[in-house]
Amino acid sequence: MSNPHQNSIKQLDKVAKLLRNSYQDKKRFDNAIKQLKTPQNFFETDLEVTMDDGSIKKFKAFRSQHDNARGPYKGGIRFHQNVSADEVRALSTWMTWKCAVTGIPYGGGKGGIIVNPKELSEGELQRLSRAYARFLADKIGPWVDIPAPDVNTNGQIMAWMVDELENSVSVERRASENLSASFTGKPIMLGGSQGRDEATGLGGVFILEKLAEKLGQERKRDVTIAIQGFGNVGYWFAHHADQLGYKVVAVSGSKGGIYVEDGLDPAKTLECKNTKGGLDTCLCIDGKCSVSNGRNITNEELLELDVDILVPSALENVITKDNAGKIKAKAIIEMANGPITPEADEILAKNKVLVIPDVLANAGGVTVSYFEWAQNLQGYYWTRDEVVAKLQPLMDSAFEAMWIMLKQHQTTGRLATYMNAVKSVIDAMMLRGRI
Numbered sequence: 001m002s003n004p005h006q007n008s009i010k011q012l013d014k015v016a017k018l019l020r021n022s023y024q025d026k027k028r029f030d031n032a033i034k035q036l037k038t039p040q041n042f043f044e045t046d047l048e049v050t051m052d053d054g055s056i057k058k059f060k061a062f063r064s065q066h067d068n069a070r071g072p073y074k075g076g077i078r079f080h081q082n083v084s085a086d087e088v089r090a091l092s093t094w095m096t097w098k099c100a101v102t103g104i105p106y107g108g109g110k111g112g113i114i115v116n117p118k119e120l121s122e123g124e125l126q127r128l129s130r131a132y133a134r135f136l137a138d139k140i141g142p143w144v145d146i147p148a149p150d151v152n153t154n155g156q157i158m159a160w161m162v163d164e165l166e167n168s169v170s171v172e173r174r175a176s177e178n179l180s181a182s183f184t185g186k187p188i189m190l191g192g193s194q195g196r197d198e199a200t201g202l203g204g205v206f207i208l209e210k211l212a213e214k215l216g217q218e219r220k221r222d223v224t225i226a227i228q229g230f231g232n233v234g235y236w237f238a239h240h241a242d243q244l245g246y247k248v249v250a251v252s253g254s255k256g257g258i259y260v261e262d263g264l265d266p267a268k269t270l271e272c273k274n275t276k277g278g279l280d281t282c283l284c285i286d287g288k289c290s291v292s293n294g295r296n297i298t299n300e301e302l303l304e305l306d307v308d309i310l311v312p313s314a315l316e317n318v319i320t321k322d323n324a325g326k327i328k329a330k331a332i333i334e335m336a337n338g339p340i341t342p343e344a345d346e347i348l349a350k351n352k353v354l355v356i357p358d359v360l361a362n363a364g365g366v367t368v369s370y371f372e373w374a375q376n377l378q379g380y381y382w383t384r385d386e387v388v389a390k391l392q393p394l395m396d397s398a399f400e401a402m403w404i405m406l407k408q409h410q411t412t413g414r415l416a417t418y419m420n421a422v423k424s425v426i427d428a429m430m431l432r433g434r435i
C-alpha cells in the first residue's frame, strides 16, 4: 500500500511545478512549498478508556493541524482500525486544499483514533469520545481548530465531545469563548445547521449543473448518471439531480446495484431499500417498483456503464489501473474521498475523461460546516433555504475558477483545482510574512 502522506507530498510537488512560473520570488515560493509538506502541529497520545468489564484499554489517537494561513484548522475525526499517523497527516493536508477551493476561511486539520467502533458498546464509545475531547481541549477552539464528523463518527459523538470540552475547561474560558463553535456536524438541537445532511450531495449537484453547461448539454433528461453508493452522499446527489431533471440510471450499495434505463425514482428507491434491506428488488420508476423496470448489476459493472456522468460516492480506490481503461463515462464527479488512484487518474486523463476532483465536488459538506460555525458564533440561525442559497454561489465560483485554470493550462480538473487551492494558501502565507 502506498503511503498517503508521501502521496500528498508528490501531488504538491506536481502542482508546484505548474505554479512556480507565476511567482517572481522563486525562493519564497520554494520555501512555502517546503513548509506545506509537513503539518504545523501533530499530536499523538494513548487514550485510556474503562471498558464495560472494568478493564482499562488504550487507544492510539492523533490530531494533525496542517496549515492555518487562511484561518483556523478544520477537519473531521475518523474512528477506524486502519487509521495511521501518516493517513491523518495526509487528510489534514487535503483539508487545507478543500477549504481553499470554496474560499471558506479555514486551514486544514484532521483527527483519528485507531479503533473499530463496531466492537465497542455505546458506553465505551461515549467514554472514548470524551477522552479524545479532553486530549483536544487545549488544542482546539472556535478560533484555533474546529473538528467535525468523518468516517464512523456522527452528530451524537460531536455532542459528547462538545459536552466534555465545555466541562473540562476553566470557567474563564467558558465565559469568553463560544465552545459549541469548536465542533461542527452537531445535532440541530445543539447548534447544528439546517441543510447539513444533504449539503455534500447537493453541492455535488451544483457542480453537475455547471459541468453540464460547459459540456453543452441542452436537455437535462439526455444526461445519464450512474452513482456508486446510495448512502448519505449518493442518495442526496441522486435526489437533487433527479429533481432538476437529470436521468439517474444506476445506483449501488455494498451488495451490488440496479440499472433502470428510463431513469430511477431516488426517493422511492430509498424507501424500498430501507423496507427490504437491499436494493436488488428496488427498481423503481415514478413511485412504483418492479423487477421488470430494469436489472441488477455489480459494482464493477456500474463503474463501466455507458453513461455521461459517473459519480463514485462510496469508497476510496475503486477506480484503479485495472478498470480505468474500461470507463465509458465522459466525466467523473468524485463525491467520495479519493475514489481514483493516481495511476488510474493518468489513464483517465489520456482517455480524455474529465475528472472533477473530490476537494471540489464534495466541498459542500465542509462549506455548510462553515455555515454552522458562523451561525453558532452569531447566535442566529438560518433556514434550510437560506443555507442552500448561500452554498450555491460558493460551489459555482469554485467550479468557474477551476474551469478557467483548466483552460489556461490545458490541464486536468484535478490539477487545475489544486493549483487554485495551493496558490490561495501560498498567497496567504506571503501576506502574513511567514515565508
Ligand code: NAD
Pocket (backbone or CB within 6 Å): 200, 228, 229, 230, 231, 232, 233, 234, 252, 253, 254, 255, 299, 313, 314, 315, 316, 335, 336, 337, 362, 365, 366
Ligand atoms: P455512507 O456510509 O452514508 O454511505 C456509503 C455508501 O457506500 C452506502 O450506500 C454503502 O452501501 C456503500 N458501499 C459500502 N461499501 C461499498 C462497496 N464495496 N461498493 C459500493 N458501495 C459500497 O457514507 P457517506 O457519508 O455517503 O460518504 C460516502 C463518501 O463520501 C465517503 O468517501 C466520504 O468520505 C465522502 N464524503 C462524505 C461527506 C459527507 O458529508 N457525508 C463529505 C465529504 C466526503
